[in-house]
Each structure stands twice: as C-alpha cells, then as structure tokens.
Amino acid sequence: MRRSRHRLVARNIAVVLLSGLWTRQALRSRLLTALGPKTRKSQRNLVAEVLATCPSRYPPSTADLAKIVADAPSFERATGAMLQGQAPIKMVLRQPRFAPTTIIPKLDVPPLPTSGDIAAWLGLPVDQLDWFTAEWRQHRRNAVPELQHYVYAFRAKAHGPPRLIEAPKPRLKTMQRRILHAILDCVPTHAAAHGFVKGCSCRSGAELHKDAVVVVCFDISEFFLTTPLGRVHALFRSLGYPHAAARVLTSLCSASTPEQVFDRNLSPHKHTSANLRAYREPHLPQGAPTSPALANHVARRLDIRLFGLAASLGGKYSRYADDLTFSGDGEFADKTATLVEAVTGIVDDEGYALNKRKTRIMQRSVRQRVTGIVVNDHVNAPRDTFDALKATLHNCLKNGPKAENRSGHPDFRAHLDGRIGWIEQLNRGRGQKLRSVFERIAWND
Secondary structure, rough: OHHHHHHHHHHHHHHHHHOOOHHHHHHHHHHHHHHHHHHHHHHHHHHHHHHHHOOOOOOOOOOHHHHHHOOOOOHHHOOHHHOOOOOOOOOOOOOOOOOOOOOOOOOOOOOOOOOHHHHHHOOOOOHHEEEEEOHHOOOOEEEEEHHOOOOEEOOOOOOOOEEEEEEOHHHHHHEEEEEEEEHHHHOOOOOOEEOOOOOOOOHHHHHHOOOOOOEEEEEOOOOOHOOOHHHHHHHHOOOOHHHHHHHHHHHHOOEEOOOOHHHOOOOOOOHHHHHHHHHOOOOOOOEOOOOOHHHHHHHHHHHHHHHHHHOOOOHHHHEOOOOOEEEEEEEEHHHHHHHHHHHHHHHHHHHOOOOOOHOOEEEEOOOEOOOEEOOOOOEEHHHHHHHHHHHHHHHHHHHHHHHOOOOOOOOOOHHHHHHHHHHHHHHHHHHHHHHHHHOOOOOOO
C-alpha cells in the first residue's frame, strides 16, 4: 500500500511540474502551490535535483519524470505529509482535452488530444510513432545511418565552420509537412517577419528600408540551433494540445545530432564545444520543412520588442530569418549607439546571441545592403553579384557547366536558374541578359 501511494504521489508531482514552463522559478512556484509552504526548502531542493538529473531544456515524459521525482533524495521530505497519509493526495488524473488558449484567435487546427490521435492523423500505428519520437532512440545515440531519421551534409560558409544541413528522410518529411500545412501555417506571424512567410520575400523586407539615411543590420548566431525548444513546446500548448500531445509534435519537429556526424567535417574550421553540445540536445534541424515556421513563431516576442524599439526611436524594423534590419532618417541615425545597445540586450534576453562581426551601420554615402539587396534609392541587385554570375554563365557557355561547378552542386542548372530568378525579381533588364546566356548553355553535354 505504501509503495502504491509513493508511486501515485510521485506521478502527481510529475504532472504538476509538467503543467507549465520548464524553468527553475516556474517549477518552484507550481510545487509550492501544490504542497504548501511548510516544506518550501525541501521543495527547492527537489526542483534542483530534478533539473540536475534532466539538464536538457526539453522536459522529460511524465513517466520518466515520475521515476526521477521518486528517486530524488528530497522527495520524501518535500511530500512527507502526503506519503504518511496526513494530507490528501491532490488528484490530477484528468482526461486530456484539446483546449486552445484564449489569448490567440480561434484557429482551424486539428484537435489532437492524445498521442493515439496524432498517430491516427499521421496514418501511423502508435508503436511507429514512438519510433520517431522516443528521445532515447534519437540520433545522438545512434551511429547507424540506416536507423537515423535524417541525412547530414555540410555546406561551406564564408567564415567559420561549415553549416550542418539536417534533411529528414521521406517518411519523417511527409509527417513534418503535414504538421506545417495543417497546424503551423494557420498561426499568424508578426508583420515584421518576411522570411519563410507566404506573400513575403527578401525583396519585401528590403523595400521597407529603401531611401533611408541610415540602415543598421544585425545577425543572430545559429538561429535554428538556439531557438528555445521549450518555447516550441509552449507554442503547441497554446494552440490547445495537451502536454503529451505537444511533446509528440515537438519531438517530430526536432532532432538530436550524433557526435559521429562531425567526423565528416573536412573543413579546417571546426565547431566549438558549445555548438557540439547544442547539436547533441534536441533542436530545430536546419533542413526540416517545419523549422522556419517554428523559428518564426517562437521569435514573435522578439519581433514585438524590436518593432516597438524601432518605433520608439522613429525608425523601421524587419526580420528575414536571422537577419535583423533597422532604418530611419537623420534623427534615427543619431541614435544608432542607443539602438545597438538595446538590440543586444533584447536579443540576449530572448535567448539568442548576435554575431557581432556581422553588425553593420550603413550611411547613404556607402552601398546599403539588406539581405544582399541594395536599397540606397530603390531595391536592386548588387553590381558585383551580377558581374560574378555573368562571368560564371559565360564560362559555362565556353567550358561547359561541369567545369564551372566547383562547389559540387547536385543540380547546378537549378542552382544557377534560381540565382538568375532572384536577380530578375530585383532588376528585370539585368535578369533577362543573364537568362539569354543561360538558355544558350549546352546542359546535356
């Protein structure tokens, strides 16, 4: 009987801890409400012991957390009255239900209150869903490529270690696309977000800043990797999904990278130990169709704060993925020192970090670029970008495209076609000149 009561109390404490934000202060507050002030010190110790056992920013499952709570040294001291029958156990065994928060408008998302409902919605048996979501099976512990859910590739960057692309395999990609189109596409983004938003583009974001006295650009380091996964879980919770269902959806959209993947990095630039630790933890993989939308939604509060900051200084603000851009008139230009300090503080407070090497303050006397687009008087493609692409196309015409594909693009024709299309959007005349050369290249050879 005592053992059964012990398990019941531990499970109920686990549910209490999982019922809100996964932060030290929030956990303490919920535990204090559930157990009262008499064992406050033991409750604090219990929270510390739980967090020491679960250092991940992503909370464990109810069953795992119940076992951790039961094994914690401070558990019996914190819950002694309940364990000894001197206080009733506050039952929290309630049927999961789909209940959207009232702070967002009603959205047409599928109501999926349980893991079984999610499995049926995705057309999977529950045990197969478990294969895709169980943390102990995730990638960091699995070195066999055939048993991993992602394909990994490194892409060189201008500076620093190469970018890791984590592309989901077909079955997982199909599930992620359904989550994207049926759930995430229903959630509105902030008006300042222009990247990966229907009807917006790098051009729409750049046009906001044309003909400005000053343009100030910032770059967020490792945007997807550092997007707090706890907020991804909180997003699904706010849409109405109970904790267990939100946990499944979050797991389907996240990844943990095996350490062996980084042995394939042949670049002389290696990832830092902090980066490697972040990749080992569940994170938004760059390459998953759900990651851009989730990152946008999680960054909504960042956008609200930076939009308000720009307005208070008399300027404009937009964000294209990890690129933050501000612009304004002469009065705004006089406040750039205040802007830089405030943006740094807000970005840090929201759980991100700036790549300070990429911070740029551009007056009208120099070429002002926003996401690679010149905005001094009107949006235009940079002349050096046009000249470089023109030279590549002429060399393809002369020597053949295979000789020019030095970066090893798997579809070099589509790559060049996309670059031409980008220039056509910004400068139709220049784009047509490039297109005429492109169409004369002997691709079949």
